[in-house]
Amino acid sequence: MAENLQKGILPFFFVSLYGSGxxxxxxxxxxxxxxxxLCLRFFITFCILAFIVYLFELPLPKTRKEFLHIFIAGSLTVGTFSIGGFLSVSYGVSGALNxxxxxxxxxxxxxxxxxxxxxxxxxxxxLGLFIGFIGVAFVVVSKIDLSSSSYIGIMCSIISLLGLCFGNLYQKKYCSExxxxxxxxxxLFASTLLTLPFLYFEDIRVNWNFEFIIALSYMGIGVSIGAVSLLYIMIKNGEVSKVASIFYFVPVSASILSYFLLDQEIDRYIVLGIFFIFGSILLIHKKRKKKNV
Incomplete structure (x- = not known):
């Protein structure tokens, strides 16, 4: 039962939460x-989690070394990934290219x-990884806009990618427990600290309307707590390489939700890409048959 939960329900909820983000x-x-x-999202979510930890007297890291490992993993998976992604958008990189x-x-x-x-x-x-990447390319190719992208923005996207990659590996090796x-x-505290220096170079602007509060709440609770927790559970219980393949579904989830919420079209390329991605996941997660001795 637990194995079926790991392989079916958890990835579905993760992709739904992350894609809608x-x-x-x-x-x-x-x-x-x-x-x-980003700074508000990280700090508010940190306060919520810190209150939960205090209220229920949840265990804290036992040593400084354990604390440092968790701090570094968060700086990479949450902080570097998010900061790089947000900066790339501000430099004109489209969501599709990202x-x-x-x-x-x-x-x-x-x-x-x-x-x-x-x-x-x-x-x-x-083979599954190759097919999955082709599938993502089909999903996003019609939306890619290279004209507004800058080299700095693309470099920020690459930094975001590296933060997520090394953060997942670091999480698996040092922070699974x-x-x-x-x-x-x-x-999230580490990610808040990482964000603070960037505020100095930004024309800070916050419009506290209903849309912003909803977006901030969802990104804080739905993504930073919900989706990231599911990601860590999957990393703890499985091979990090196979967990990573689930990210192929994130653009698919975003496209489907955009269809319902933003009236964006789902064209034949997106449908074709979905088939490619499903095929890739089946290949990657297929169990080897044990030979009878």
């Missing part, structure tokens, strides 16, 4: 400058997990 992010950035939005760059994450994580964590790679995983609430509160 792109939509609420757009609403948030319409009413606040990028780093101000999605395509982040779609390299499963490939990069799989290679690094093999080298650093000793996870096995076979031809099915390699952390308490989700106390550990996440430390990681």
């Amino acid at each position: 792109f939509i609420f992010c757009e609403y948030g950035l319409q009413n606040a400058s990028a780093m101000a939005f 999605a395509l760059i982040i779609a390299l994450q499963p490939v990069l994580v799989t290679f690094l997990a093999n080298r650093l964590l000793g996870e096995q790679i076979n031809y099915r995983i390699v 952390m308490n989700l609430f106390s550990g996440s509160s430390i990681q």
Whole structure:
């Protein structure tokens, strides 16, 4: 039962929460400058989690070393990933191009997990990763706008990608046993500190209207607590390379939700991309048949 939950329900909820985050992010950035939005999101969510930890007397890291590992993992997975993504958007990189760059994450994580964590790679995983990337390309290709993108923006997207990759690997190696609430509160505190210097270079703007409060609440609770917790549970219980492949579904989720919430069309390329991505996930997660001795 627990294995079925891990393989079916958790990835579904993760993709739904994470994919819809792109939509609420757009609403948030319409009413606040990028780093101000991020800093508020991280700090408010940190306060909520810290209160939960205090209220229920949840366990904290036992040593400074354990605290530092959690701090570093959060700085990468949450802080670097989010800051890089938000800065890339502010430099004109479209959400579609961002999605395509982040779609390299499963490939990069799989290679690094093999080298650093000793996870096995076979031809099915390699083929699945290749097919999945093609699927993401089909989903986002019609929305990619290169004309407004800058080299700095694309570099920020790459930094975002590297933060997510190395953060997931670091989480798997050093933080798999952390308490989700106390550990996440430390990681959000780390991400808040990481965001603060960028405020100095920004024309800070916050419009506290209903749309912004909804976006801030969703990004804080739905994504920073809900989606990230699900990601960490999946990383703890499975191979990080296979968990990374779930990210192929995030642009699909964002496209489907955009259809219902923003009246954006789902064209034949998106449908074709969805089939490619489903095929890739089946290949990557297919179990090897045990040979009878």
